[in-house]
Every structure is written in structure tokens, then in C-alpha cells.
Amino acid sequence: MAQGATIQAPGLSTFLKSLKTTPVDPSVEHLISLLKRRQIRNSRPCAIATTALLLRVVGEFKGRDASKLVERIRQVGRRLTSAQPREVVVGNIVRRALGLVREVVDEHADGQTPNGSEPSQTPAHSQHDSLHRPTLASSMSTFSPLKHASAEPMHMSVISENMSDSGELVRRPPLLTSHTSYAPTSAAPLVNSLFGLFSQPADTPSNMSTPTGQMSPTSKTTLTAINLERLADLSKNQKELDLKGEVMEGIRELQDELETSDKQIAEVALEHIHANEIILTHTASTTVQKFLLYAARKRKFTVVHCETYPHDHTATHGILLTGKKRESNPDEDGDDDKWKPLTDAGIQVYVIPDSHVFAIMSRVNKVILATHTVLANGGLVAAAGAHMIAKAAKEHQTPVVVLSGVYKLSPVYPFDIDELIEHGDAGSVVPYDDGEFVDKVDVENPLYDYVPADLVDLYITNLGGHAPSYLYRIVADHYRSEDITL
Amino acid sequence: MSEPPATEAVQAPATETQAPAINAPALANGDAESTAKKVSPAELKKLAKAEKQARRAQAKASDLAPKPQSGPSKDGQKQQRDSKQTPKEDKSKPLPIRRRPSNPNVPVVKEMEKKPKKETKQTGLFFGHLYSQPKQQSMNGASKDVHPAILALGLQYSSYAICGSTARMVAMMLAFKAVISDYQTPPGTSLARHLTSHHLSPQIEFLKSCRPLSISMGNAIRYLKDIIIKIDPSTPENEAKRGLLEEIDIFIRERVTAADKLIRDLAATKIEPGDVVLTYAASSIVERAIIQAHNAGIPFSVIVVDSKPLFEGKQLARKLANAGISVRYYLITGSSHAVKDATKVLLGAHAMMSNGRLYSRVGTALVSMLASAHSLPVIVLCQSVKFTEKVALDSIVGNEVAPSEELLSELERRDLLPLKSLLPTSKNKEKAGGEDEKADTADVLKWIEDSKNLHHLQVLYDVTPAHYINMVITEYGSLPPSSVPVVHRLSTNA
Numbered sequence: 010m011a012q013g014a015t016i017q018a019p020g021l022s023t024f025l026k027s028l029k030t031t032p033v034d035p036s037v038e039h040l041i042s043l044l045k046r047r048q049i050r051n052s053r054p055c056a057i058a059t060t061a062l063l064l065r066v067v068g069e070f071k072g073r074d075a076s077k078l079v080e081r082i083r084q085v086g087r088r089l090t091s092a093q094p095r096e097v098v099v100g101n102i103v104r105r106a107l108g109l110v111r112e113v114v115d116e117h118a119d120g121q122t123p124n125g126s127e128p129s130q131t132p133a134h135s136q137h138d139s140l141h142r143p144t145l146a147s148s149m150s151t152f153s154p155l156k157h158a159s160a161e162p163m164h165m166s167v168i169s170e171n172m173s174d175s176g177e178l179v180r181r182p183p184l185l186t187s188h189t190s191y192a193p194t195s196a197a198p199l200v201n202s203l204f205g206l207f208s209q210p211a212d213t214p215s216n217m218s219t220p221t222g223q224m225s226p227t228s229k230t231t232l233t234a235i236n237l238e239r240l241a242d243l244s245k246n247q248k249e250l251d252l253k254g255e256v257m258e259g260i261r262e263l264q265d266e267l268e269t270s271d272k273q274i275a276e277v278a279l280e281h282i283h284a285n286e287i288i289l290t291h292t293a294s295t296t297v298q299k300f301l302l303y304a305a306r307k308r309k310f311t312v313v314h315c316e317t318y319p320h321d322h323t324a325t326h327g328i329l330l331t332g333k334k335r336e337s338n339p340d341e342d343g344d345d346d347k348w349k350p351l352t353d354a355g356i357q358v359y360v361i362p363d364s365h366v367f368a369i370m371s372r373v374n375k376v377i378l379a380t381h382t383v384l385a386n387g388g389l390v391a392a393a394g395a396h397m398i399a400k401a402a403k404e405h406q407t408p409v410v411v412l413s414g415v416y417k418l419s420p421v422y423p424f425d426i427d428e429l430i431e432h433g434d435a436g437s438v439v440p441y442d443d444g445e446f447v448d449k450v451d452v453e454n455p456l457y458d459y460v461p462a463d464l465v466d467l468y469i470t471n472l473g474g475h476a477p478s479y480l481y482r483i484v485a486d487h488y489r490s491e492d493i494t495l
Numbered sequence: 496m497s498e499p500p501a502t503e504a505v506q507a508p509a510t511e512t513q514a515p516a517i518n519a520p521a522l523a524n525g526d527a528e529s530t531a532k533k534v535s536p537a538e539l540k541k542l543a544k545a546e547k548q549a550r551r552a553q554a555k556a557s558d559l560a561p562k563p564q565s566g567p568s569k570d571g572q573k574q575q576r577d578s579k580q581t582p583k584e585d586k587s588k589p590l591p592i593r594r595r596p597s598n599p600n601v602p603v604v605k606e607m608e609k610k611p612k613k614e615t616k617q618t619g620l621f622f623g624h625l626y627s628q629p630k631q632q633s634m635n636g637a638s639k640d641v642h643p644a645i646l647a648l649g650l651q652y653s654s655y656a657i658c659g660s661t662a663r664m665v666a667m668m669l670a671f672k673a674v675i676s677d678y679q680t681p682p683g684t685s686l687a688r689h690l691t692s693h694h695l696s697p698q699i700e701f702l703k704s705c706r707p708l709s710i711s712m713g714n715a716i717r718y719l720k721d722i723i724i725k726i727d728p729s730t731p732e733n734e735a736k737r738g739l740l741e742e743i744d745i746f747i748r749e750r751v752t753a754a755d756k757l758i759r760d761l762a763a764t765k766i767e768p769g770d771v772v773l774t775y776a777a778s779s780i781v782e783r784a785i786i787q788a789h790n791a792g793i794p795f796s797v798i799v800v801d802s803k804p805l806f807e808g809k810q811l812a813r814k815l816a817n818a819g820i821s822v823r824y825y826l827i828t829g830s831s832h833a834v835k836d837a838t839k840v841l842l843g844a845h846a847m848m849s850n851g852r853l854y855s856r857v858g859t860a861l862v863s864m865l866a867s868a869h870s871l872p873v874i875v876l877c878q879s880v881k882f883t884e885k886v887a888l889d890s891i892v893g894n895e896v897a898p899s900e901e902l903l904s905e906l907e908r909r910d911l912l913p914l915k916s917l918l919p920t921s922k923n924k925e926k927a928g929g930e931d932e933k934a935d936t937a938d939v940l941k942w943i944e945d946s947k948n949l950h951h952l953q954v955l956y957d958v959t960p961a962h963y964i965n966m967v968i969t970e971y972g973s974l975p976p977s978s979v980p981v982v983h984r985l986s987t988n989a
Binding site for chain 2: 287311313316317318319320322323326327329330331350351352353355356357358359360361362363364365366367368369371372392393394396397400401404430438439440445446449450451452453454455458
């Protein structure tokens with residue numbers, strides 16, 4: 010299964026190479042093993058690998074059945090996320106892909122309904138639902154925070170259960186969406202939907218009445234079966250729909266987005282950095298470096314860089330010396346050669362140990378943080394040390410700006426922060442040759458920090474700048490509520 | 496190359512004089528010294544290397560810009576002393592000018608100070624005012640008046656073999672004992688007049704050139720000078736010297752040994768069963784308090800948070816673990832996780848400022864900030880000898896810069912070696928051709944030095960705002976940080 014890994018030093022580049030020649034299923038296995046072994050880590054490589062894999066999954070998919078495609082992507086996604094649940098980006102990309110499929114189906118449905126099957130409107134209740142449901146559902150999810158809130162608890166299962174078939178929580182969202190979907194059929198949508206809460210079980214007793222605990226695992230399958238049935242009906246209706254092609258097109262766009270997001274973020278740099286500013290940042294992040302580099306073309310400023318020891322300090326020093334992240338070096342030499350280290354752009358860069366943050370903060374004008382994942386509540390998970398930096402900035406009233414591609418924005422809601430934090434090799438804190446020490450002392454090396462939303466002043470994504478409180482809306486724009494639980 | 500044996504030779508007598516002298520310093524320094532001795536060949540080599548580099552850089556700098564180099568370094572010391580008066584000026588100026596000491600003749604110096612800005616990379620952000628003189632790493636250039644014990648001590652300071660405010664102060668006082676007992680008043684002067692100004696001050700100057708004096712050292716020196724001046728000129732020299740040595744012993748006993756004991760006992764009562772005590776870096780007094788509480792049979796655990804590059808907390812964690820306490824060890828990047836599990840924070844101090852702020856190892860402010868955000872009690876253990884009438888608002892005006900090459904350990908440099916081929920080609924040309932695979936870890940430093948705009952910056956202390964501190968435990972009892980000036984007056988006037 011992982012032949013690729015044995016031949017070359019495994020990583021993102023070998024995976025992408027092997028992806029071209031290996032069939033899909035071994036590739037999935039390959040990526041899973043790479044994720045598990047952390048040979049692909051950090052958001053961007055994970056995102057790139059996942060999109061590439063999904064592109065292939067969709068490409069290899071046989072049949073024209075949208076529901077089957079959704080199920081297939083979902084199944085792959087579930088396995089990938091359970092391989093490395095803390096790389097939330099993998100789940101994000103899978104959800105985006107699922108959203109693409111649904112969007113293609115919806116668009117087609119919208120195009121179909123007016124000219125085509127008139128009779129389906131009145132008699133086939135279920136079919137009518139399925140036609141309109143996705144659009145309505147999405148509009149509900151974006152406009153009604155209440156609905157969103159009710160959907161949120163189950164995000165937890167994403168993490169805590171490692172995507173396994175967690176019982177009731179998984180089942181709740183489809184139920185809710187189907188409620189809302191019934192609403193517009195009547196004249197008074199709101200009232201009806203509220204009544205629907207109670208009347209619903211009577212209508213469709215078999216699937217909907219017992220959504221919670223007492224249902225055995227089969228309930229899930231029946232539910233999704235119904236769901237899929239509708240999609241299946243749909244795809245039967247529209248034979249001419251080039252589902253695969255359009256979804257692949259969408260995934261390629263997603264790849265483009267991954268590639269260009271840094272650039273798009275960088276392009277607003279001049280709106281945020283003024284002359285002679287002192288900017289504090291941390292870790293080795295290509296996004297941040299490009300952002301600063303873009304600003305450096307026009308303005309002179311000073312960068313204070315925390316080295317993030319022991320997690321990423323080698324990469325940090327590397328990026329400052331060479332302008333490149335070491336891990337991405339072998340493969341990306343060609344396309345990215347243009348960008349130089351900040352120092353070559355005439356920017357004064359000061360490397361400081363992480364302990365100096367508070368001492369320096371009183372003179373810093375702005376803190377720019379890279380991130381691992383952004384969560385729906387406006388908080389973020391970033392390299393260890395980010396929390397104390399953000400907190401020190403808050404104490405000094407220094408604005409904190411977080412740069413993040415939209416692909417890092419996750420619908421996950423952080424109820425249990427500790428679940429999101431990965432702990433790394435204690436040997437990088439105290440080398441194992443110090444056996445006596447390692448033996449007696451509990452050495453810990455958390456790799457990530459959770460930074461609560463109130464410590465962040467601004468998010469800059471490839472869509473522009475946002476307040477942390479607005480992120481839920483972008484989440485709603487990018488993910489279908491049906492897909493929040495994979 | 497001739498330095499290593501010499502330094503070793505001098506180191507030996509110093510440790511001998513110190514070790515049996517008194518318990519307190521032995522406790523504080525014993526470990527550091529033994530480790531220093533253990534790794535001494537390697538460390539000496541490193542030292543020599545760093546030294547060579549420093550010399551090279553210095554030579555280069557002085558070649559290219561002799562005048563400006565000598566200018567700032569000459570009045571750098573003066574500036575450091577009266578930095579209290581100049582900070583405002585320093586701060587308000589834009590970055591490039593900040594390095595320049597506040598000279599009245601602005602127009603003349605303005606031209607010159609552009610050059611060092613380009614040549615020496617040591618502009619150090621807004622810490623420029625602290626880069627007054629290169630750190631003394633060897634005995635080269637030391638005045639012949641300097642006593643061998645002081646020479647050894649100075650090298651131990653600069654290599655951090657003796658580290659920590661109290662330990663440094665005690666070691667200095669003990670070295671002064673050797674200096675005083677070897678001292679002979681030249682004919683025609685009296686001990687009270689001559690000793691301080693002519694004999695002690697070169698010693699102090701040398702120590703200062705090795706590492707800036709700590710607050711406690713300043714206090715001790717002031718105390719010593721006070722005593723010397725009070726000596727009746729008519730006292731016979733032997734008697735006066737004996738009296739002085741006795742006074743030094745009393746000082747150490749009262750202000751350090753006894754104070755430590757009081758603080759230790761008081762602080763140990765603050766540790767309750769089930770506590771998780773968090774501490775940052777290493778403080779001898781915190782260590783003693785924790786061990787005292789442990790010996791009293793209180794079940795609790797300790798979290799040690801540590802940071803680069805000194806890793807002082809490692810020693811502390813090791814000692815506590817050896818004493819049978821359950822210890823967890825975090826680096827500062829993980830401090831927000833560490834604070835979550837803690838119930839109490841015990842901190843050591845380098846000094847307590849008169850405005851209630853704590854001047855301590857850099858990173859302390861972060862830990863106390865996080866702790867107070869979690870509503871944990873933050874307790875500072877500090878002998879009153881470390882109290883100072885100085886005030887500080889931030890960590891920038893008064894601080895101590897550490898050599899930037901210390902930022903990267905040997906291991907980290909090795910990790911960076913593979914980057915060689917990726918360095919910007921413009922700078923790399925001659926290197927890539929030459930000694931290709933035989934890359935030396937010193938090269939990494941050279942890259943950083945060569946890279947014009949890349950600086951490594953390192954200071955040793957930071958200032959913790961008073962409102963993060965709940966309690967200061969001294970030998971006078973437990974007080975809020977606002978009472979520091981009162982205690983300082985008490986302890987100096989008494």
C-alpha cells in the first residue's frame with residue numbers, strides 16, 4: 010500500500026508524485042499513513058494533499074449518481090480525518106468538496122425546475138423537498154444563528170469521537186434540516202416550522218420519530234439512505250448533468266484557491282502596515298512572510314520574530330535565512346524561487362527567544378500571527394506560544410492580526426480545547442540522552458495553543474479582513490450544514 | 496589558544512576558596528560550578544571560538560569606523576549608569592538614532608553614527624543603548640591590578656557558571672574577602688582612603704566588563720564601601736582588614752543566609768497539600784522553599800517553566816525531582832498550558848523595583864501575566880538585599896543584553912546546516928564553492944552575521960508589572976509589592 014513511502018523519503022511531494030500512478034484506494038491508504046506518521050503535517054501540505062486525493066477520487070468515480078459520489082467522498086474523508094483529527098484542514102477540504110457536489114446538484118436543480126418537471130411540484134412531496142431542500146437549508150444556516158447554534162454541539166463529535174459513528178449527535182442535523190425544508194411549503198414558514206418540530210414525527214414515523222439514543226446504528230444508515238435516495242432521484246432526473254466534470258472543476262478551483270490565497274492575503278498588506286512599524290510575528294509561516302514581503306516593497310518597517318522554540322525554531326531560522334520553509338524545499342524549489350527572505354527586501358528582522366515577548370511588546374505596533382486552524386467562534390489554534398503573545402499584546406493594547414486562508418477556517422466549535430492541542434516529541438524539549446532527567450521529570454511539549462477570539466482583533470483571509478465575531482458567517486458560506494458532521 | 500589552560504588554572508583556586516566558605520553560596524553555585532567543570536574542555540573551546548569571533552567582529556568594526564566605535568563605548572558605561580536620566584530621550588527618538596548616546600553635539604555625531612549602523616549589526620532594535628561594550632570573555636586586556644580571584648570570578652560570570660543574583664553577589668563578596676586579605680596599604684595613604692578608590696574599583700570595573708553588575712551586587716558594594724569609609728584611619732591595617740572580613744561574613748550571614756532561611760520557612764507555609772506550584776526558570780530560594788515544604792510532608796507537585804538559552808529551570812527540575820517531588824517541565828511556549836494546571840506561582844527575583852515591579856529573568860512577566868489571568872496567586876520570594884530604589888516602567892530602558900550568538904545552541908546550529916545550499920546565492924557564492932560538505936556549526940553564525948538585516952537579539956531580564964504580583968515574601972515578612980520602597984528604606988537605614 011505504501012510503496013511510495015518505501016521508495017522515497019515520504020512526504021507531500023512523494024505523495025503527489027505517486028498519486029499520478031497509483032490507483033485511488035492505495036493512494037487513500039498512502040495518505041492516511043502519511044498523516045498518521047505526521048509525514049505530512051501543517052495545514053497547507055495537508056490541504057494540498059487532500060485536494061489532490063479528492064480530485065482523483067472524484068475522477069475515478071464510476072457512475073453518475075450524486076448520492077453515491079457524496080457517500081464516496083464522505084467515506085474517504087471520514088477515514089482521513091480519523092487518521093489525523095487534529096489536522097482540521099483535511100476535514101475542511103472534504104467538506105468543501107462535499108459542498109461542491111451539492112452545489113452542482115442544486116444549481117442543476119434550479120435550472121431544471123422552472124422549465125422541466127412541473128408535475129413533481131404537487132404530488133411527490135418528498136421529491137419536491139429534495140429539490141429545494143439544499144438551497145433552503147443553506148439559506149437557513151446562514152441567516153439563522155439559532156439553527157447554527159443548535160448544529161454546533163455535534164461538531165464536537167468530529168473531534169472527540171474521531172469521526173466514528175457517534176450516536177445521536179450525528180443524527181440530529183439532518184433532522185433539523187428536513188424540518189426547515191418543510192417550512193416554506195406552507196404560507197407561514199416560521200410558524201409552520203415551529204409546529205413542525207412537533208408534528209414532524211407523526212408524518213414520517215419510520216425515520217424521524219426516534220432520532221436520539223434508542224436507535225441502533227442502523228438508524229444512521231436509514232437516514233442517510235433517505236437522504237441519498239433523494240439525491241439519487243435527482244440525478245436520475247437530470248441525466249445530462251456532467252456531475253463528475255463539474256465537481257472536478259470545482260476541486261481544481263479549490264486547488265487554485267489554495268495556491269493563490271497567500272497572494273490574495275498579501276495584496277492587502279499595504280492597508281495594514283504603515284511606515285516604520287514594528288511588527289511582531291512568530292513561527293515559520295509562508296503566509297505571513299509573503300504578507301510582510303509584499304508590504305516591504307513599498308514600506309520600511311521592522312520585524313521582530315519569535316523563534317517558537319522548540320517546535321518550529323529550525324524552520325523559523327531557516328525561513329529568515331533563506332526565505333523558505335525547509336520542509337517544502339525539495340519539491341517547491343522551482344515555482345517559488347522568486348521570493349527572497351525579508352532581510353533581502355531591506356527589512357530589519359530581529360529574532361528573539363519566546364520569553365522576550367512581554368519585554369518587547371510595549372514597543373510593538375502590531376502583532377501578526379500565523380495560524381494552524383481558525384475555528385467557527387473566532388478563536389484559533391496556532392503554534393505554541395501564540396496564546397501568550399496574543400495575551401501580552403492584549404495587555405499592551407497592541408492589535409493582533411491573524412492571517413489565514415479560508416481553507417483553514419473550520420466549522421469546528423471548540424468546546425473542549427484540549428482536544429485540539431497536539432503534544433509533540435518531548436525529546437525536542439529535553440534530549441533523550443539526558444536519561445536521568447527524562448526519567449524523573451515529566452517533560453511536556455504542546456505543539457499548539459488555543460487563542461480565544463477576544464484576544465484577536467482582526468482576521469485577514471483571502472476574502473478580506475473580518476472581525477472575529479463575523480467568522481461564523483464565512484463558515485456558513487463555505488460549508489453546508491449537512492456536511493458539518495462527516 | 497593559550498587561554499584555555501589559563502582559565503582553568505584560575506578557575507580552580509576560586510572554587511576552592513568559595514566552596515568551604517559558607518553554605519549558602521555553595522548551595523547556590525555548587526551545581527553550576529560542577530557542571531561547568533564537567534564540560535569545561537568543550538565549553539572552553541566554544542568560549543574561545545566565540546571570543547575569536549567577537550574579536551574579529553570588533554577588529555572589523557574598529558577598522559572601518561574607528562571613531563564612532565570608540566565614542567559610544569567610552570561613554571557607554573557612563574550612559575548605562577545615568578540611563579535613569581536619559582530614557583525619555585532615548586525612547587522618543589526614531590530607531591536609527593537610538594543607538595547614539597545622548598551627546599550634546601548632535602550635528603557632528605550624526606554623520607558618524609550612520610556608519611556604525613551599517614557596519615556593526617549590533618544596533619539591537621531599541622536596545623541599542625545597552626550595547627555599550629563588548630562582553631569580556633577572557634582575561635586579555637584586564638588591568639594588572641585585578642586580583643586572580645576576581646579574574647576567575649569574572650570569567651565565571653561571563654560564562655554563566657555563576658548565575659543568579661544572590662549567587663553572584665555572594666561569590667563577589669567572597670572574592671572581595673580574598674582581595675582584602677591580600678591587600679596592603681601603600682605607604683603614605685590610609686586603608687580607608689586607598690582601598691575603595693584604588694584597589695576595589697579596578698576589580699569592580701573588571702567584573703562589570705564581564706557582566707553588568709546585578710542590583711544585589713551594587714547594594715553589597717555600596718555597603719562595603721560604607722564600612723570601609725567608616726574605618727578609623729588610625730586603626731592598624733591588620734585589625735582593619737580583619738574587621739572588614741568579619742563584616743563581610745556578617746553581611747552574608749544576615750542578609751543572605753539568615754534571610755534565605757526566614758523566607759524559605761515562610762514560603763513553605765504557603766504551599767498547601769494538593770497544590771501545583773508553578774515556577775519559572777530557577778531561583779535558589781524558590782528551590783529551598785519547595786524542598787522545605789516537601790520535607791515537611793506536604794503532598795504537592797511542581798511545574799517548572801523554562802526557556803532558552805540558559806535553561807536554568809532544567810537544573811531546578813532535576814534537583815527537585817531528585818528530592819522526590821513530582822515535577823513537570825515545560826518550555827515557555829507551553830506556558831499557557833502549564834498555567835492551566837497550576838494553583839500557585841512562586842517566582843524568584845533579580846530585584847524588586849521601588850515602584851513595586853519585579854525585575855527578573857526574561858519570561859517571568861509572561862508567566863505572571865498568564866497566571867494572574869487565571870487568577871492564580873503570584874508570590875515573589877526576594878531577600879531585601881535585592882530591593883532597589885531604582886524604578887522601571889518597561890524592560891527596555893534598563894536591561895542587560897546577552898551576546899546574540901548565545902541564542903543558537905550548538906545543536907540548533909547543526910540543524911540549520913542543511914540550509915547551506917539554499918542561502919541567497921548572492922551571499923553564498925564563495926562559500927558554496929569552497930568548503931562544501933565540511934560545514935562547521937560556526938558557519939551558521941557567520942551566515943547570520945553576514946546577513947545584513949538579520950539580527951539576533953537577546954536580553955536577560957524583564958519587568959513584571961506590579962499588578963500581576965500578589966505578594967512579596969521577604970525576611971521582613973509578606974508584603975504587597977507596593978510596600979517594597981518602605982522595606983527598602985527600612986533595610987538600608989537600619
